[in-house]
Amino acid sequence: MPQRDINCRSFSVYLKLMRERGIAVDGICDGLNITLEEALDPGTWLDWPTACVFMQRLEDHIGGPLAVADFSYDATAELNASFYAPLFRLVVTPYQLYRLAVKVVAPGNCPYHNAQIVREDEQTLHVVLSIPDTGPGSETFFRTADGFFRALPTILNLEPAGVTSTISPHRGEYKIKVGQHLSMWTRIRRMLSPRSRAAAIEELESQQRQLSENNRELQRAYDEIKAREQRLTEELDDRARMQEAYELQEEQLRQSQKMEAMGKLSGGMAHDFNNHLTVILLYAEATLEATDLDSAKHYADKIRDAALTSASLTKQLLAFARKQMLKPKVLNLNDLVAKTDDMLRRTLGERVDLDFVRGAGLGKVRVDPAQLEQALVNLVINARDAIGDGTGYLTVETANVYLDRSYAETHGDVQPGRYVMLAISDDGPGIPEDEMKLVFEPFFTTKETGTGLGLSMVQGFVSQSGGLINVYSEPGVGTSFKIYLPRVDQEHPPDGWDEAPVTDSVRGSESILVIEDEELLCDLVTQMLTHHGYKVMSAKDGMEAVRIAEGKHLDLVLTDVVMPGMNGPEVAAKLRESHPDMVTVYMSGYTENAIVHRGELDAGVVLIEKPFTTRELLSVVRKTLSRHNA
Amino acid sequence: MAASYEIKQRFFILRLEDSYTMDDILNACEQAFRDPDFPDDALAIMDVRHSTVLKERRPEDLRFMAGKLAALSSRFGSRLALAAGNQLYYGMMRMAEVFSESSGMTARAFITIEEAEAWLLTSDRRVR
Structure with a gap:
């Protein structure tokens, strides 16, 4: 009874496959203690020396090393991998291959060898096989194992990995670079577990x-x-x-x-x-x-x-209705405030004391006095309302100030330079900080009956006048609004017209062309001027005026501003081409952008507002001509 | 929630507290309109007395808010009372009054919510 070291299950499969492929297996068992029939029986057991010799003969017949020592064949497996042994192409599952590997190195499969699998590092499997007693087939066993490990990458259909082996009669050491192969193998194995x-x-x-x-x-x-x-x-x-x-x-x-x-x-x-x-x-x-x-x-x-x-x-x-032309005048704010003093006191009533602090040597400003009075009244009324039902003090103060560049840069649209300040200060409860940013916003009002437009309009007027308005307030102490207006110390030519006395000597002999589409007015003005010695022509529109003036001497054109066809400035410009020495006086009932710049007359433009008296008309005409002739 | 509502008899009170966005306001309005208790003849009050963000709002924000609310105002008779609670908010709500007019909504600002309720009740001209 031979020693039951290894059964013939693996050998029998090899023999069957060899026969199927027409490889002669006769004589393979010659000299051994088993027959071919026994070898073909998986249940036949062999002793290890016999098995080693038998494996050697199998390899000789196949023409190469055996790749495996044992396996199970299952053609119905779901997941397949190709296994190329030197001779056979066997289809097995990866799991089966894994089992093959384990069996190859498992001590239970061969009592004569010990196996140790060392995971040397992440990419290297270190397998040590040893056999205690040297036998004739021991070397074959180690070479078979070597073939198996070398076939592993191919089994997995992956790139070949490096296998180094050291084989001695008692011992086989294999270092298999498996790298990701191992991990993939492990993953496949895990996935195959139900x-x-x-x-x-x-x-x-x-x-x-x-x-x-x-x-x-x-x-x-x-x-x-x-x-x-x-x-x-x-x-x-x-x-x-x-x-x-x-x-x-x-x-x-x-x-x-x-x-x-x-x-x-x-x-x-x-x-x-x-x-x-x-x-x-x-x-x-x-x-x-x-x-x-x-x-x-x-x-x-x-x-x-x-x-x-x-x-x-x-x-x-x-x-x-703001249809009247703005009339800026050069004036002293002290004079303006003094003029409104009575009105302001009446507005404030007896409960509020008004103190007017006049700045010494105050510079002049150029501003529409009516607008400024209105702004002053607005601010004073606000102060009165802020003081409320109690008593209080209100101070109106004027002073010369100089706003430097740094101030101008931090206060918006203001140019550095000399200004005259008008400050209105009260000792009311002050304006809370939150409200400060809104006080100039249109419609913002804390008064039940207020419109919220007062301060925004004041700001608009001041800004239009080239100035700046600021508010400073401390809760519980009071509020101060400060208006800064650009200081001017020279008279502007247009201002003189309003203040100049009407001359007695208003007669003249110059040539005047009157252009007015209102027939009655045109006739009346023509009569007035003719009556006072002037040589007068008249036209009802610009085209007619150009035609009439052609080839004639002309000293002055007195023209309406808004007319059908060409407007006054256009007619004047046209006539000036042929009469460069003439001067122009405009008549107007209201302002128009054609002759008004920022709400005031363009420099050098003379305008007489309708309605006017004969005396006023004659005065303006005479003064304009005299100035021109001079 | 910073924008919430309460329905108290005929009063639909839109409360804006702490911090909120325009979306919060509109969402609160939409929820209120879907509320089965929302009255057909609702009298609307926007209560900003406890708002903390209103003071940071700019006039154009108020204009925007007024326009949005005016667009919804048919649900509450195109009238909105504004309970401000303090002078600053009163001033800002006065601005909102003006801004809402062009959108077809009549708004009135008041310091207290009682004044707001009284105005809505006394000026209600709708046939009930």
């Missing part, structure tokens, strides 16, 4: 679910971003539309407030106008019925007075 496979599938499905959820999250985030972007775009559009609406509304509101005030004003003015018209009508009738010249002249005087008063009312109305 439990691991279920877990892997569960893990994969879980990952799939997570990825799907991530995708949905990303889609939701994307949709949200798109929606926000859409909302943002809509909001920006809304804001732009509302900004436009706001500007329109602001203008409309200002206009409506103006109209409301005008409505109140016009009620009173209509009453006055009716009174004046009554006077004019009555005196006109009386004039017609007058029997002597003195009486007629007396009545005519009354008619003129009533008409002048009415004209004054018209000016007030125009001023309120």
Whole structure:
């Protein structure tokens, strides 16, 4: 009974395969203690020396080393890998291959050898096989193992890995560079485990679910971003539309407030106008019925007075509607404040003491006095309201100041230079810091009946005048508004016209062309000038004026500003081409951008406002001509 | 939530507290409009007394807010009382008054919520 060292299961498979492929196996068992039939029986057991000799003969017949010592053949395996032995191409599962490897090195498979598998490092498998007793087949055993390890990469259908081996009669050492092969092998092995496979599938499905959820999250985030972007775009559009609406509304509101005030004003003015018209009508009738010249002249005087008063009312109305030209004058703020002193005291009442601190040697400013008075009153009323029901002090102060470059740089649209300051300070409760940034905003008001436009209009006026307004306030101490107006120390030519006395010598002999589309007025002005010695031509529009003036001498053109066709400045420019020495005087009932720059006359332009008296007209004409001739 | 609402009989009170955005305000309004208790003849009050962010808002923000609320104002009779609580907010709500006018909503600013309620009740011209 041979020693049961190894069974013939592996050898029998080899023999069967060899026979299937027509490889002669006759004589392979000659000299051994088994027959071919026994060798073909997997249940036959051999002693180790016999097995070693048998393996050697098998290798001789095959023509190469045996790749495996034992395996199971399962052609129905799901996962296949190709295994190229020197002779056979066997299809086995990776798991089976793993088992093969274990069996090769497992001590239980061969009681004569010990196996030790050392994982030397991450990429190297170190296998040590040893056999205690040297036998005739021991070397074959080690070479077979060597072949197996060298075949491993091929088994896995991967790039060949390095295998180094040291074989002695008792010992075989193999260093197999497996690297990722091992890890892949391990992974495959794990996946092939039913439990691991279920877990892997569960893990994969879980990952799939997570990825799907991530995708949905990303889609939701994307949709949200798109929606926000859409909302943002809509909001920006809304804001732009509302900004436009706001500007329109602001203008409309200002206009409506103006109209409301005008409505109140016009009620009173209509009453006055009716009174004046009554006077004019009555005196006109009386004039017609007058029997002597003195009486007629007396009545005519009354008619003129009533008409002048009415004209004054018209000016007030125009001023309120901002249709009147701004009339900046060079003035001293001390004078202006002194002039308004009584009015301010009446506005403040007895509870508030007013102190006026006049700056010494105060420089002059160029500003519309009516506007500045209005601004002053606005600020004083604000101060009074801030003081409330109690008593308090209000100080109006003037001073020369110099705003340097650093100040100008930190205070917006202001040029460095000399200014005159007008400060209105109260000892009221002060303005809280939060409100400070809003006090000049249109419509911001803490007063129940306020419009919120007072300070914004003051700021607008000051800015238009080239100045700056600041507010300084300390809660519990008081508030100070400071207006800085550019200092001017020389008279400006246009200012002189308002203040110049009407000359007595208003006659002349120069050539004048009157251009006025209002026929009655054109005739009247022509008569007035003719009556005082001038050589006068007239035209109802610009084209006619150019035609009439052609080839004629012209000293002065007296023209309306707004006319059909060419406007006044255009006509004047056209005429100046052929009459370069002429001068121009404009007549206008209201301001127009054509002749007005920033609300005041362009330098050098002479304008007489309608309505005007004969004396005023003659005075302006004479003065203009005399100045030009000089 | 910084923008919330309360329905108290006919009053729809939109409370803006602490910090909030325009979206918060609109969301609160939308929730209120979906509320089955939202009255058909609602009287609306926007209560900003406890807002902390309002003081940082610029006039154009107020204009924007007024426009947005005006667009929803048909749900509350195109009238909105504004409870300010302090002088600064009162001034800002006065600006909002003006801004809302062009959008077809009548707004009025008050210091207290009682004044706001009183105005809504006394100036309500709707047929009930």
